[in-house]
Amino acid sequence: MAENVKMVEAPAGFAGEGFFATSLDKVVGLARSKSLWPLPFATSCCGIEFMATAASGYDLARFGCERLSFSPRQADMLMVMGTISKKMAPVLRQVYEQMAEPRWVLSVGACACSGGIFDTYSVLQGIDKIIPVDVYVPGCPPRPEQIIDAILKLQELVKTEKMSRRESPEYKALLASYGINVY
C-alpha cells in the first residue's frame, strides 16, 4: 500500500515552489547510507546472530541492506563476526583490500573487537590490529537489536561523510598506518 511507504527525510537544503536545492555531498551520502551492501565475514557463533538479524524476524531489508555480497568487489560494508585466528587474519585483510572505496567496517562481537574470551597465542586480539574499524558492537554474542543499532550508527556516519574524505591526507595516513596501499 503506497500510504504505508515511509519516505526518508530530505537532507538540509533550500526548498521553494517547484524546486529543492542541496549539496551533492548530502544527496550522495543519503543514497549511500540507505543502500549499504554487506559482506558478512562470519567465522563463528556471532555469525548465527547475524543470520537471525537478516531473517524475517528482524528483517535487514528495512534498512536497505538485505543484499548480501560474498564478493568483496560488490560490497561496501564489511561485517566481521566471530573469532579471527591469526591464520585467518591475512585472509580478512585481503578481503578488505579487495573492496572498493568507499568501504566501511563493522566489528561485531567481543571476539572481533578484542579477541573476546580467547586471550591466546592463536587468536587476533581485535581486527583493528589489521584493518580500520568504523563501528564496534560489544557482546558475546550481541543481540540482533545491537547489530541493527550498529548499522543505524554506521548509516549516520555514511550520510554525513564528505565525498572528498577518501582522498584526504588524514584518510590516506590512516590506511598507511595499517600498511595498506592507497590506489
Ligand code: SF4
Ligand atoms: S563474541 Fe562470543 S558469541 Fe561472538 S564469536 Fe566470540 S565467543 Fe562466539
